[in-house]
Amino acid sequence: MAAEKGIILLDFWVSPFGQRCRIALAEKGIEYEYREENLADKSPLLLKSNPIYKKIPVLIHDGKPICESLIIVQYIDEVWSQNAKLVPEDAYARSQARFWADFIDKKIYDCGTRLWKLKGEGQEEAKKEFIDILKTLEKELGDKKFFNGDTFGYVDIALVPFTAWFYTYETSANFSAEKEVPKLVEWGKRCMERESVAKSLHDPKKVYEFVCMLKKKFGIE
Amino acid sequence: MAAEKGIILLDFWVSPFGQRCRIALAEKGIEYEYREENLADKSPLLLKSNPIYKKIPVLIHDGKPICESLIIVQYIDEVWSQNAKLVPEDAYARSQARFWADFIDKKIYDCGTRLWKLKGEGQEEAKKEFIDILKTLEKELGDKKFFNGDTFGYVDIALVPFTAWFYTYETSANFSAEKEVPKLVEWGKRCMERESVAKSLHDPKKVYEFVCMLKKKFGIE
Numbered sequence: 435m436a437a438e439k440g441i442i443l444l445d446f447w448v449s450p451f452g453q454r455c456r457i458a459l460a461e462k463g464i465e466y467e468y469r470e471e472n473l474a475d476k477s478p479l480l481l482k483s484n485p486i487y488k489k490i491p492v493l494i495h496d497g498k499p500i501c502e503s504l505i506i507v508q509y510i511d512e513v514w515s516q517n518a519k520l521v522p523e524d525a526y527a528r529s530q531a532r533f534w535a536d537f538i539d540k541k542i543y544d545c546g547t548r549l550w551k552l553k554g555e556g557q558e559e560a561k562k563e564f565i566d567i568l569k570t571l572e573k574e575l576g577d578k579k580f581f582n583g584d585t586f587g588y589v590d591i592a593l594v595p596f597t598a599w600f601y602t603y604e605t606s607a608n609f610s611a612e613k614e615v616p617k618l619v620e621w622g623k624r625c626m627e628r629e630s631v632a633k634s635l636h637d638p639k640k641v642y643e644f645v646c647m648l649k650k651k652f653g654i655e
Numbered sequence: 656m657a658a659e660k661g662i663i664l665l666d667f668w669v670s671p672f673g674q675r676c677r678i679a680l681a682e683k684g685i686e687y688e689y690r691e692e693n694l695a696d697k698s699p700l701l702l703k704s705n706p707i708y709k710k711i712p713v714l715i716h717d718g719k720p721i722c723e724s725l726i727i728v729q730y731i732d733e734v735w736s737q738n739a740k741l742v743p744e745d746a747y748a749r750s751q752a753r754f755w756a757d758f759i760d761k762k763i764y765d766c767g768t769r770l771w772k773l774k775g776e777g778q779e780e781a782k783k784e785f786i787d788i789l790k791t792l793e794k795e796l797g798d799k800k801f802f803n804g805d806t807f808g809y810v811d812i813a814l815v816p817f818t819a820w821f822y823t824y825e826t827s828a829n830f831s832a833e834k835e836v837p838k839l840v841e842w843g844k845r846c847m848e849r850e851s852v853a854k855s856l857h858d859p860k861k862v863y864e865f866v867c868m869l870k871k872k873f874g875i876e
Contacts, residue, residue, distance in 0.1 A: 486758065486791065495747075498747055500750045500754075502754055502757060505750050505754055506750075508750070509746060509749075512746045512749070513746045525730060526716075526719055526721070526730075528730075528733070529721045529726050529727075529729070529730040530721075533721075533722055533723055533726055536723060536726065570707065
């Protein structure tokens with residue numbers, strides 16, 4: 435039983451950050467208890483486990499909380515190291531994987547949010563910036579199957595949840611990822627062939643509905 | 656000879672991010688070639704080595720560049736692993752060290768910059784936020800000698816360069832770190848007893864002069 439093993443993931447279904455953790459846990463074949471949080475009324479366990487940011491995802495392992503999705507993914511990789519490694523074993527390759535995961539962390543979510551929150555000039559600026567970010571990532575991917583080569587891993591996990599948001603980004607800001615970064619879109623499809631990814635992401639249309647609901651809540655037309 | 660070993664650090668004297676790398680290299684006893692960059696006229700090597708951010712520090716090891724200070728410190732720790740470890744060996748302790756180093760990265764520099772760039776209400780807000788950040792860090796330090804316990808390591812390296820900026824922050828925004836976070840100030844002094852730290856940081860008055868020069872350049876009174 436997952437509960438007996440003491441692995442709990444505090445999460446929210448549409449969160450790309452939470453999805454990173456779900457993918458990593460699935461890649462390692464770890465059973466765990468998934469607890470959906472109500473972000474409008476966070477559980478005492480979430481507030482106690484992440485007093486600094488009060489955010490999901492939080493992984494609780496034998497009563498001890500780990501926060502921040504990329505730190506959680508690294509933790510999962512290091513603790514359940516018997517399965518295929520997600521972070522490269524070579525120190526230089528590892529530094530490069532960390533660089534790109536960090537780049538994704540710094541850029542995608544913030545710029546992507548501006549795509550659906552802003553209108554007019556602000557949105558146009560965000561669109562230009564977002565396409566630049568995607569092109570930078572496509573260039574780094576090159577002709578490789580996954581970011582680290584033939585093996586699905588850390589950088590793929592950092593980025594792939596956002597592909598379920600592409601439809602929302604494209605529809606909001608009027609561009610085509612397929613047209614701008616065809617190789618990156620192909621990579622996303624390749625990732626979706628993995629069960630770990632397919633079962634962690636949601637239908638892009640459901641993500642869009644969620645964002646429409648958020649926009650209503652924020653009073654954005 | 657450092658050059659033969661092929662370890663080059665592209666850096667700028669007052670950078671707390673560069674200083675992290677210098678401290679880590681000194682802790683490991685690694686000889687390297689220090690190259691001071693002119694940030695107003697960056698070297699072709701810097702632009703080529705960090706095409707994404709075009710920022711120092713960059714560590715070049717056998718011709719291969721590593722960017723982003725916390726990633727560089729982890730790389731140094733992993734490659735020269737024969738010396739005392741900087742990042743904790745235990746996976747949970749490691750996840751917590753990464754959490755706090757990331758917290759420092761996200762909070763201190765940005766908020767500290769607002770302390771000397773802004774005036775009036777903006778500065779007051781930044782001051783309140785900055786003192787909160789320091790208190791959070793002091794609470795995490797608790798009664799420990801260093802952030803990870805008895806051993807100087809990753810989180811100490813992430814934070815200690817900013818102590819040389821405290822005088823600038825205090826003078827700009829009119830507060831006393833000594834009064835607000837006495838234990839954290841004591842910790843800073845403890846770190847400065849280490850040769851690796853003492854030789855990497857600069858006189859707080861020199862940092863202040865540098866910031867005054869920056870303010871003039873930006874047209875801030």
